[in-house]
Structures are given as structure tokens and as C-alpha cells.
Amino acid sequence: xxxxxxxxxLTLLAVVAFGACAKKEAPAPEPxxxxxxxxxxxxxAFHVTSVDLGSAIGPDxxxxxxxxxxxxxxxxxxxxxxxxxxxxxxxxxxxxxGPKSQLVNEETRDISPTGPAVTEFHITKPSGWPVGGYxxxxxxxxxxxxxxxxxxxx
Amino acid sequence: xxxxxxKEPDFxxxxxxxxxxxxxxxxxxxxxxxxxxxxxxxxxxxxxIYGDANRWKEIxxxxxxxxxxxxxxxxxxxxxxxxx
Numbered sequence: 001x002x003x004x005x006x007x008x009x010l011t012l013l014a015v016v017a018f019g020a021c022a023k024k025e026a027p028a029p030e031p032x033x034x035x036x037x038x039x040x041x042x043x044x045a046f047h048v049t050s051v052d053l054g055s056a057i058g059p060d061x062x063x064x065x066x067x068x069x070x071x072x073x074x075x076x077x078x079x080x081x082x083x084x085x086x087x088x089x090x091x092x093x094x095x096x097x098g099p100k101s102q103l104v105n106e107e108t109r110d111i112s113p114t115g116p117a118v119t120e121f122h123i124t125k126p127s128g129w130p131v132g133g134y135x136x137x138x139x140x141x142x143x144x145x146x147x148x149x150x151x152x153x154x
Numbered sequence: 155x156x157x158x159x160x161k162e163p164d165f166x167x168x169x170x171x172x173x174x175x176x177x178x179x180x181x182x183x184x185x186x187x188x189x190x191x192x193x194x195x196x197x198x199x200x201x202x203i204y205g206d207a208n209r210w211k212e213i214x215x216x217x218x219x220x221x222x223x224x225x226x227x228x229x230x231x232x233x234x235x236x237x238x
Contacts, residue, residue, distance in 0.1 A: 082176070102162050102165070103187070105187055106232070107185065108184065109172045109184050110178060110184075111182075113176035117174060117176035120172060124169050125165070125168050
């Protein structure tokens with residue numbers, strides 16, 4: 001009887017000891033990741049980034065054959081690249097000839113860009129361009145933003 | 155000084171155009187210009203540009219700031235051509 005009691009006691013101690021060893025603290029919960037705020041894109045103010053001249057454009061309106069010198073029968077393109085969004089911007093090009101800045105042509109076009117855009121203006125003269133120096137002046141909403149000189153040579 | 159070098163070239167036959175990858179705002183308009191040459195009248199210009207001489211009034215209306223009398227336009231004068 002005494003032997004059985006001792007055996008039971010030892011068994012009980014073993015179980016308690018095992019339980020104590022086996023009991024481990026629950027792992028700390030994973031820290032809740034602090035949400036990183038998504039940067040809100042700052043609206044880009046509408047502005048002209050470049051003006052390129054050439055004798056041909058691609059489907060994206062960009063110049064494919066850049067030039068600053070043209071032949072009398074060329075079509076002359078000015079591609080105005082802009083960035084930023086605006087409900088309405090008035091683009092204007094003014095083509096002039098010679099030292100007296102004789103007006104060749106002037107054209108305005110309203111655009112409503114939502115991001116990067118290209119607006120092309122072109123001029124042709126079926127009877128041929130007079131040889132000499134020309135200038136194209138580009139304005140956006142009444143402010144001259146770029147001028148480019150070019151020449152027509154035979 | 156009346157050498158031929160002083161004579162300004164005639165750009166009245168210049169044809170212009172434009173297009174954009176950006177959308178046009180509602181009611182957007184494209185305005186071009188025309189340089190008057192000797193013998194021109196508003197109806198002749200309208201015929202040349204629109205193919206309809208009767209549309210001279212549209213040109214007159216667009217240029218009322220510089221053209222006071224539709225029968226008086228001078229060579230070299232630059233006219234705005236609406237909706238061309």
C-alpha cells in the first residue's frame with residue numbers, strides 16, 4: 001500500500017514537472033504593421049517642357065525628323081511638349097520671317113491635358129518658303145514660353 | 155530705297171494646322187490667321203478659306219477690333235480666321 005502511494009506520488013510529480021516544462025509562454029503576437037501612408041501624388045502644375053522643330057511627326061505627335069534647317073517645300077512642324085493637368089490651356093504659335101519679324105502665320109489651340117501631352121503645329125507653303133531666317137514663338141495662356149530659330153535654304 | 159530686297163515675301167498661301175495628344179476642352183476652338191494680299195476682300199478670303207464667299211461676316215466679326223469697315227482691309231493686314 002505504501003509502495004503504491006509512493007508510486008502514485010512520483011507519477012503525480014512527474015506529470016506536474018512535465019507540465020511545468022512543457023508550458024511555454026505563448027509567442028508574442030506579431031506586431032501589427034503600422035500602415036505606411038501612401039504618398040499622395042502632388043499635382044503637377046501645367047507647364048511647357050520642350051519645343052522641338054522638324055519636318056515630320058509620329059502618331060504620338062512627337063518630332064521624328066528633327067531639324068533647324070528646311071527646304072522650301074518642307075512642311076515645318078513645331079511639337080510642344082507639356083506636362084501637368086489643367087481644364088484648359090491656350091497654346092499659341094507665332095511664325096515670323098526675317099529681321100523685321102514679318103508674320104507668317106499664327107495659330108491658337110485650346111487643350112485640356114490630364115498629364116504629359118504633345119501638341120503639334122505645322123505650316124506649309126505650296127509655292128515654297130522664301131529662303132532666310134525664321135522664328136517660331138510658343139505661348140501658353142498668353143505667356144511666351146519658348147522661341148526657336150530656324151532657316152530655310154535651297 | 156526701293157530695291158526688290160525691300161519687298162516683303164507673300165505668305166498668304168501658307169496653310170497651317172495643329173493637333174494634340176491632349177483632349178480639347180468643351181467648346182474649344184482653333185483660330186488661324188490670314189495675311190491680306192493686294193486685291194483681297196473679305197468675301198474673296200471667305201471663298202478662298204471656307205469655299206463660301208457669304209461667310210465673310212464670320213471673318214469680319216472675328217476682326218472687329220482691327221477692321222472697322224469690312225470694305226477696307228489693307229495688304230499685309232493679318233486677320234483671324236475663326237473655325238478654319
